Amino acid sequence: MNASRLPAAEFEAEEVLRAAHAADVGRDQEPGGEMLQVLSSDGSMAGGMAAEVAGSTVDFAPYLSATDAPHLRSLYRDMFLIRRFDQESTALQRQGQLALWVPLTGQEAAQIGSGRALQPQDYAFPTYREHGVALTRGVRFDEILRLFRGVTNGGWDPRERNFHLYTLVLAAQSLHAVGYAMGMQRDQLADPSLPQGVSVAYFGDGASSEGDIHESMVFAASFDAPVVFFCQNNQWAISVPSSVQTKVPLAKRAEGYGFPGVRVDGNDVVAVEAVMRWALEHARTGKGPVLIEAYTYRMSAHTTADDPTKYRLSRDEQEWQTRDPLARLEAYLRTAGLADESFFEELGAEARSMATDLREAVLSMTAPDLESRFAAVYAEPHPLVQEELRFFQQYEAGFADEGKHA
Amino acid sequence: MTLKTFNLPDVGEGLTEAEIVQWKVAPGATVSVNDIICEIETAKSLVELSSPYAGTVSELLVPEGETIEVGTPIISVEDASVSGSGNEHDGAGPGVTAPQDTSGHGSSGTAWPPAPGANHGRSAADSSSPDQDPVPVPEMPGEIAGPRAGGSPAREAAAPGAAPAEPTPGPLVGTGPKADAVRRRPRKPQAAPVSGAHVGSQQGHAAATRLDEQQASDQAGHAGGPEPARQAAAVEVRPESGTAPAQSEGMAPQARVNPLNQLINRVLAKPPVRKAARDLGINLADVPATGSAGEVTKQDLMSYQSQRDAEQDGADSFWTDRKLLGGGRIERIPVRGVRKATAKAMVQSAFTAPHVSIFVDVDASRTMEFVKRLKASRDFEGIKVSPLLILAKAVIWAAARNPSVNATWSDDEILVKHFMNLGIAAATPRGLMVPNIKDAQDLSLKELALALNDLATTARAGKTQPAQMQGGTLTITNIGALGIDTGTPIINPGEVAIVAFGTIKQKPWVLDGEVIPRWITTLGGSFDHRVVDGDLSARFMADVASILEEPALLLD
Numbered sequence: 011m012n013a014s015r016l017p018a019a020e021f022e023a024e025e026v027l028r029a030a031h032a033a034d035v036g037r038d039q040e041p042g043g044e045m046l047q048v049l050s051s052d053g054s055m056a057g058g059m060a061a062e063v064a065g066s067t068v069d070f071a072p073y074l075s076a077t078d079a080p081h082l083r084s085l086y087r088d089m090f091l092i093r094r095f096d097q098e099s100t101a102l103q104r105q106g107q108l109a110l111w112v113p114l115t116g117q118e119a120a121q122i123g124s125g126r127a128l129q130p131q132d133y134a135f136p137t138y139r140e141h142g143v144a145l146t147r148g149v150r151f152d153e154i155l156r157l158f159r160g161v162t163n164g165g166w167d168p169r170e171r172n173f174h175l176y177t178l179v180l181a182a183q184s185l186h187a188v189g190y191a192m193g194m195q196r197d198q199l200a201d202p203s204l205p206q207g208v209s210v211a212y213f214g215d216g217a218s219s220e221g222d223i224h225e226s227m228v229f230a231a232s233f234d235a236p237v238v239f240f241c242q243n244n245q246w247a248i249s250v251p252s253s254v255q256t257k258v259p260l261a262k263r264a265e266g267y268g269f270p271g272v273r274v275d276g277n278d279v280v281a282v283e284a285v286m287r288w289a290l291e292h293a294r295t296g297k298g299p300v301l302i303e304a305y306t307y308r309m310s311a312h313t314t315a316d317d318p319t320k321y322r323l324s325r326d327e328q329e330w331q332t333r334d335p336l337a338r339l340e341a342y343l344r345t346a347g348l349a350d351e352s353f354f355e356e357l358g359a360e361a362r363s364m365a366t367d368l369r370e371a372v373l374s375m376t377a378p379d380l381e382s383r384f385a386a387v388y389a390e391p392h393p394l395v396q397e398e399l400r401f402f403q404q405y406e407a408g409f410a411d412e413g414k415h416a
Numbered sequence: 417m418t419l420k421t422f423n424l425p426d427v428g429e430g431l432t433e434a435e436i437v438q439w440k441v442a443p444g445a446t447v448s449v450n451d452i453i454c455e456i457e458t459a460k461s462l463v464e465l466s467s468p469y470a471g472t473v474s475e476l477l478v479p480e481g482e483t484i485e486v487g488t489p490i491i492s493v494e495d496a497s498v499s500g501s502g503n504e505h506d507g508a509g510p511g512v513t514a515p516q517d518t519s520g521h522g523s524s525g526t527a528w529p530p531a532p533g534a535n536h537g538r539s540a541a542d543s544s545s546p547d548q549d550p551v552p553v554p555e556m557p558g559e560i561a562g563p564r565a566g567g568s569p570a571r572e573a574a575a576p577g578a579a580p581a582e583p584t585p586g587p588l589v590g591t592g593p594k595a596d597a598v599r600r601r602p603r604k605p606q607a608a609p610v611s612g613a614h615v616g617s618q619q620g621h622a623a624a625t626r627l628d629e630q631q632a633s634d635q636a637g638h639a640g641g642p643e644p645a646r647q648a649a650a651v652e653v654r655p656e657s658g659t660a661p662a663q664s665e666g667m668a669p670q671a672r673v674n675p676l677n678q679l680i681n682r683v684l685a686k687p688p689v690r691k692a693a694r695d696l697g698i699n700l701a702d703v704p705a706t707g708s709a710g711e712v713t714k715q716d717l718m719s720y721q722s723q724r725d726a727e728q729d730g731a732d733s734f735w736t737d738r739k740l741l742g743g744g745r746i747e748r749i750p751v752r753g754v755r756k757a758t759a760k761a762m763v764q765s766a767f768t769a770p771h772v773s774i775f776v777d778v779d780a781s782r783t784m785e786f787v788k789r790l791k792a793s794r795d796f797e798g799i800k801v802s803p804l805l806i807l808a809k810a811v812i813w814a815a816a817r818n819p820s821v822n823a824t825w826s827d828d829e830i831l832v833k834h835f836m837n838l839g840i841a842a843a844t845p846r847g848l849m850v851p852n853i854k855d856a857q858d859l860s861l862k863e864l865a866l867a868l869n870d871l872a873t874t875a876r877a878g879k880t881q882p883a884q885m886q887g888g889t890l891t892i893t894n895i896g897a898l899g900i901d902t903g904t905p906i907i908n909p910g911e912v913a914i915v916a917f918g919t920i921k922q923k924p925w926v927l928d929g930e931v932i933p934r935w936i937t938t939l940g941g942s943f944d945h946r947v948v949d950g951d952l953s954a955r956f957m958a959d960v961a962s963i964l965e966e967p968a969l970l971l972d
Contacts, residue, residue: 106425
């Protein structure tokens with residue numbers, strides 16, 4: 011009965027995968043030419059970086075910090091710490107201490123490079139994987155994990171760090187970012203003494219297919235909003251390859267909206283930082299938005315509830331491992347003599363103690379009192395909520411004999 | 417020294433249970449925080465669990481192969497020292513990293529059965545160097561001083577993909593059908609004899625169906641190829657473990673049935689539908705399937721059941737039992753499934769109302785006698801009684817037993833009427849008219865006779881009112897009045913059946929082997945095939961015929 015329709019999905023999936031992959035391979039080899047890069051995967055640093063952006067040649071040399079040894083070491087430190095943090099968090103999830111974890115391994119350069127380029131008055135709107143950007147904005151590691159342990163809906167005060175809460179709804183934050191940018195634009199008009207800020211929308215190749223991205227880009231272009239769209243193209247939207255999301259390099263989409271788009275090697279922290287600095291300056295000086303596509307790779311699973319071995323080839327993963335963002339910077343630091351063995355040893359020790367502290371902090375987190383929820387409804391006390399709170403307190407008091415959570 | 421137990425966590429989102437596939441540690445082994453202790457298989461994937469404690473493994477609380485619920489204690493670890501000591505051993509040696517790395521890609525699918533290389537490497541590390549603390553987390557660039565000191569060239573030589581490339585811990589999950597599996601197909605020839613046998617056995621899929629889980633999954637791997645990784649691994653490992661399994665496998669295949677094939681031939685339905693069908697005693701294979709993937713849907717089942725019920729019982733109470741109809745007189749049976757499909761096909765192949773006509777010769781001698789007695793009875797004095805009266809009664813009786821003939825087709829519903837407005841085709845001065853007798857089912861024989869007379873008189877006088885012609889549910893056309901034996905009547909629009917009453921005359925008839933003259937008539941019937949299938953129309957006609965043959969049946 012209808013057997014002809016049955017041949018299960020697995021078989022077709024294989025064909026689809028093969029076909030998609032073939033297309034992928036063909037494209038992946040080529041885009042290197044258009045991708046901005048100074049630090050190649052073998053650890054050699056190029057002299058400069060320039061590109062044709064929106065019709066004019068842009069020299070990124072002034073934005074590069076390729077020769078600043080302390081700065082490079084600090085970039086490496088950030089990337090190293092965030093990767094160690096990622097691993098410890100994954101382990102904590104596996105041990106039942108976190109409900110879920112969203113790994114970032116592979117995207118350290120894109121996040122640290124872009125985050126470090128931000129100025130204090132700038133405001134970043136992350137998705138849920140921007141742990142590296144969080145680090146650069148001063149969010150503590152354990153604050154990030156509070157959300158994933160399920161003891162809070164946020165974890166930090168976004169106004170303190172100019173780093174918005176993680177947005178779990180795909181692409182919604184791009185609208186927030188553009189709206190915020192337009193707000194800053196108007197504040198600036200009203201009070202020119204305010205520091206000129208830029209907002210940054212972080213999103214991924216998967217979110218790029220969402221209507222929200224389109225809408226936000228249209229508005230950003232229309233109002234020359236001071237916003238940078240920072241797209242980490244990590245190749246996989248859970249199990250959907252980026253070749254399915256887009257037929258052209260994502261950066262090229264900016265052209266259609268009428269603002270510049272740049273594709274940068276997302277695993278080259280130096281290049282990412284330089285391009286981000288340029289883009290922020292572009293937006294800050296009233297020239298309108300910029301789209302940056304950081305071409306990178308999600309080396310791990312989408313989340314701890316995902317199993318990438320089911321949909322992608324280990325050959326690809328191995329191939330991307332040779333482009334590891336940490337490895338190339340380490341190689342450069344070592345061969346150029348900018349960091350000695352003791353630097354790496356100390357960093358390792360720092361990461362270990364960070365992991366130990368983090369574990370302790372997570373284990374000591376306590377679930378919030380239900381009573382505190384009543385304070386989270388309105389900014390100011392509300393009569394109805396207060397009444398409900400009183401009812402709740404009375405109700406809870408009725409269980410006093412058996413303990414609060416009997 | 418405290419004993420700590422580790423409970424099975426939910427490693428996915430909302431998983432409730434998992435199977436312990438393999439323990440990576442044994443009692444007495446020293447573990448640090450984040451050491452891999454075991455591999456579990458969840459509904460989603462194979463996952464490596466790491467230890468949250470440092471210390472000495474005291475006991476493994478769950479054996480390999482057992483499926484347990486989330487929250488069940490699986491291991492106890494004796495805490496050797498203050499917490500956090502495990503981290504001090506971080507980076508002591510790359511021991512565990514290597515196997516983990518392999519399993520991340522090449523062999524993660526092979527925990528069952530384990531790829532020989534990974535397995536050996538690990539067990540060696542576990543047993544022979546217990547004091548060497550393995551690295552708690554995958555290698556980090558720069559974290560390990562020793563082996564790295566040589567600088568990058570040495571690193572590159574030592575580890576393909578360059579040491580820093582290893583920081584990827586892998587997702588700590590793996591196995592199952594893998595994307596990579598596609599690439600491993602070339603290995604298949606090794607398994608050719610085995611899978612060949614399976615292919616052969618596919619033809620005999622109707623044979624024994626009971627397979628234990630392992631066999632089933634094993635075979636699914638062989639036949640379907642979604643898991644060639646397993647297949648390949650199995651083929652590699654088996655010779656190692658002895659030749660006996662291989663031989664028995666060579667002999668077994670004929671008894672085996674390819675479960676994939678069984679799956680393909682199985683009627684598709686979602687579990688709740690299967691259960692409902694089982695509860696109702698309905699064989700799913702009998703139910704026409706309309707699901708988008710060819711599956712039997714809940715509605716298919718319900719519509720099948722309601723049709724079955726409606727046709728099987730309720731003849732006795734049919735006219736009166738309206739409780740189920742919520743007080744209404746019209747029962748609405750949604751037109752779904754095969755009914756709709758059949759209808760569509762019929763309309764397409766014929767014109768709009770696909771007619772099916774059937775005929776039956778009937779010995780109406782007893783009807784003639786009955787009519788004769790009625791004419792003589794005092795009750796029917798002055799009332800015109802004809803065989804048509806008996807036929808009308810027979811049709812009403814038979815319709816209750818076969819309700820679908822007393823119905824209306826609308827495109828998505830069959831309206832089965834629990835009342836009978838019996839139409840009588842009548843030649844009138846204005847042409848053919850089909851006035852009907854309202855609620856004929858409620859009339860006694862005498863009342864029915866009066867109604868027939870009244871109707872005929874009015875019609876012949878050309879005084880039939882439009883209201884009298886509306887709402888008919890089934891029609892009789894008395895072509896016998898014109899001396900015609902039979903014909904194929906055309907169904908009155910809005911109805912689905914019409915009965916043609918041929919002339920009654922004496923004919924030779926074989927009764928108990930002897931040819932004798934009997935009063936014979938031919939009943940003809942046309943049925944709208946969209947509603948009334950062949951078997952139903954035949955049953956209906958046979959029922960009508962049986963009354964003409966033996967009017968006494970009306971008394972039951």
